[in-house]
Amino acid sequence: MLSGKFKTLYQRLSGTIDKKRIFHDPLYTLALGTDASFYRLIPEIVIRAADENEISLILRESSLLDIPVTFRAAGTSLSGQAVTDSVLVIAGSNWNNCHISADGSEIRLQPGITGGRVNALLLPYGKKIGPDPASINAAMIGGITANNASGMCCGTAQNSYKTIAGMRLVLADGTVLDTSDEQNKISFRASHSKLLDEISALADSVKDNLPLAERIRKKYKMKNTTGYSLNALVDFSDPFDIIEHLMIGSEGTLGFISEVNLKTVTEYPCRATSLMVFPDIEQACLAVSLLKSSPVSAVELIDRAGLRSVENEKGIPLFIRELSNDACALLVETVAPDKTVLNENIDRLKQAISTIPTETDIRFTDIPAEYELLWKIRKGLFPSIGAMRRTGTTVIIEDVAFPVQNLATATLDLQQILRKLGYDDAVIFGHALEGNLHFVFTQDFGSPREIERYGKLMSEVSDLVVNKYDGSLKAEHGTGRNMAPFVEMEWGKEAYQKMKEIKNIFDPSEY
Numbered sequence: 001m002l003s004g005k006f007k008t009l010y011q012r013l014s015g016t017i018d019k020k021r022i023f024h025d026p027l028y029t030l031a032l033g034t035d036a037s038f039y040r041l042i043p044e045i046v047i048r049a050a051d052e053n054e055i056s057l058i059l060r061e062s063s064l065l066d067i068p069v070t071f072r073a074a075g076t077s078l079s080g081q082a083v084t085d086s087v088l089v090i091a092g093s094n095w096n097n098c099h100i101s102a103d104g105s106e107i108r109l110q111p112g113i114t115g116g117r118v119n120a121l122l123l124p125y126g127k128k129i130g131p132d133p134a135s136i137n138a139a140m141i142g143g144i145t146a147n148n149a150s151g152m153c154c155g156t157a158q159n160s161y162k163t164i165a166g167m168r169l170v171l172a173d174g175t176v177l178d179t180s181d182e183q184n185k186i187s188f189r190a191s192h193s194k195l196l197d198e199i200s201a202l203a204d205s206v207k208d209n210l211p212l213a214e215r216i217r218k219k220y221k222m223k224n225t226t227g228y229s230l231n232a233l234v235d236f237s238d239p240f241d242i243i244e245h246l247m248i249g250s251e252g253t254l255g256f257i258s259e260v261n262l263k264t265v266t267e268y269p270c271r272a273t274s275l276m277v278f279p280d281i282e283q284a285c286l287a288v289s290l291l292k293s294s295p296v297s298a299v300e301l302i303d304r305a306g307l308r309s310v311e312n313e314k315g316i317p318l319f320i321r322e323l324s325n326d327a328c329a330l331l332v333e334t335v336a337p338d339k340t341v342l343n344e345n346i347d348r349l350k351q352a353i354s355t356i357p358t359e360t361d362i363r364f365t366d367i368p369a370e371y372e373l374l375w376k377i378r379k380g381l382f383p384s385i386g387a388m389r390r391t392g393t394t395v396i397i398e399d400v401a402f403p404v405q406n407l408a409t410a411t412l413d414l415q416q417i418l419r420k421l422g423y424d425d426a427v428i429f430g431h432a433l434e435g436n437l438h439f440v441f442t443q444d445f446g447s448p449r450e451i452e453r454y455g456k457l458m459s460e461v462s463d464l465v466v467n468k469y470d471g472s473l474k475a476e477h478g479t480g481r482n483m484a485p486f487v488e489m490e491w492g493k494e495a496y497q498k499m500k501e502i503k504n505i506f507d508p509s510e511y
């Protein structure tokens with residue numbers, strides 16, 4: 001039963017929004033409240049929004065009542081950013097408009113279309129979107145852009161931040177801004193000059209602070225989704241460009257993305273993949289640094305425990321079961337416009353790592369059924385581990401990044417922490433080319449001892465990532481509830497204060 005300000009909000013919204021799309025009964029709010037993270041919060045109200053006018057109304061009325069609003073696209077987020085105990089607004093599969101430019105170089109999208117569907121539409125143009133999370137067939141454009149999600153190939157060069165070409169958004173006061181529409185920008189300048197001036201002043205203050213500006217530039221050479229995209233303040237001067245780029249990775253906390261223009265990237269027709277196996281993690285990481293300057297599109301690391309977790313799956317090469325205890329694999333992909341270049345690439349890759357010992361011969365396959373199986377296994381690692389967990393435990397995936405030159409030692413350090421704290425089932429894998437590692441483990445939150453063990457793990461890992469390697473605590477999964485308490489630790493007081501100022505400019509009531 002709704003009460004207080006939630007009741008008032010319901011009354012104010014239900015005059016305009018169809019009551020059949022506003023849920024507040026316990027069953028629906030429980031069922032719709034869940035995302036892919038391990039957090040459980042039950043929203044007071046869930047609204048399936050139909051269009052931008054409804055979003056404006058919801059945001060305006062919620063702001064007036066000081067009620068926090070959380071958006072949801074597909075709800076595959078892992079850090080707890082798509083759950084709330086307040087108001088959840090779902091803009092999912094009905095927000096699926098899409099317009100491709102004549103040459104396929106740009107695409108304008110609503111937030112509820114999945115990345116997989118977008119890529120299927122772009123395929124005839126030989127194009128795809130840059131961001132490539134493993135969840136791309138479920139994840140939607142709203143979540144992909146608001147999380148600045150990335151994946152196996154996109155790195156820091158082709159993520160939403162780098163490929164955005166325009167955005168239509170709804171601010172907390174309900175105003176619509178379209179950065180691709182000059183007329184809209186003129187009106188916005190007239191109505192929101194204070195906001196634009198504050199954004200410009202903030203950006204100037206960061207640019208003038210040379211050590212801070214340098215630190216921001218350095219940190220974004222690595223994948224980083226911890227906190228707001230501070231690079232927007234150093235990379236751009238036009239406040240509209242800054243706003244558009246700040247929205248990327250803002251996890252719905254600065255406004256609602258109702259449309260986005262993305263520049264597309266080339267989808268090469270020829271691909272070859274190799275599952276290379278090295279005697280240990282150190283040799284594998286050494287190979288990664290040699291591969292970095294070769295024509296690779298993806299290098300994914302899978303440790304022995306990860307290989308073991310999939311060795312009995314259908315189609316997995318039998319030799320995986322026979323590997324030594326410390327073996328570590330790299331799944332390496334190269335792409336090319338034609339077969340000749342593809343073969344040249346393969347030769348160059350083999351040459352690049354010829355000094356590193358391997359446990360098995362290096363073999364590339366360009367047969368789609370074979371390489372698709374290898375990638376399916378890699379993409380399925382996290383769900384496979386989740387499926388094996390003991391009842392009553394939850395599966396947790398962490399998402400850190402180290403400077404790639406430190407990847408070998410950092411991975412060994414990480415392994416040591418996991419072993420010391422008894423996380424014997426932990427699996428390490430990830431986008432090695434970017435120094436971005438995931439570690440997955442099962443956690444029981446049922447006893448104070450287990451909670452304490454988890455606390456120790458988080459604090460030792462944060463110390464390792466931040467203090468020893470100056471890495472990212474969340475490389476691609478977004479900050480969420482999970483990393484919010486650690487943003488200041490990673491970025492330091494000054495940068496964190498700038499993030500608070502950003503929030504205050506967009507949404508003063510929430511400061």
Ligand SMILES: Cc1cc2nc3c(=O)[nH]c(=O)nc-3n(C[C@H](O)[C@H](O)[C@H](O)COP(=O)(O)OP(=O)(O)OC[C@H]3O[C@@H](n4cnc5c(N)ncnc54)[C@H](O)[C@@H]3O)c2cc1C
Nearest residue numbers: 073074075076077133134140142143144146149150252257
């Ligand atoms: C099996 C699995 C594999 C994954 N692999 C990867 C991976 O390889 N790389 C990676 O980066 N992530 C990965 N993820 C995490 C997640 O899938 C991605 O971050 C994805 O982009 C989230 O998209 P979504 O549509 O589910 O967003 P949601 O979870 O619905 O929302 C994500 C965030 O965006 C906000 N949001 C949603 N819509 C809007 C909007 N219209 N306007 C403003 N804010 C909005 C939400 O409030 C939330 O903060 C994986 C998840 C799973 C379960």
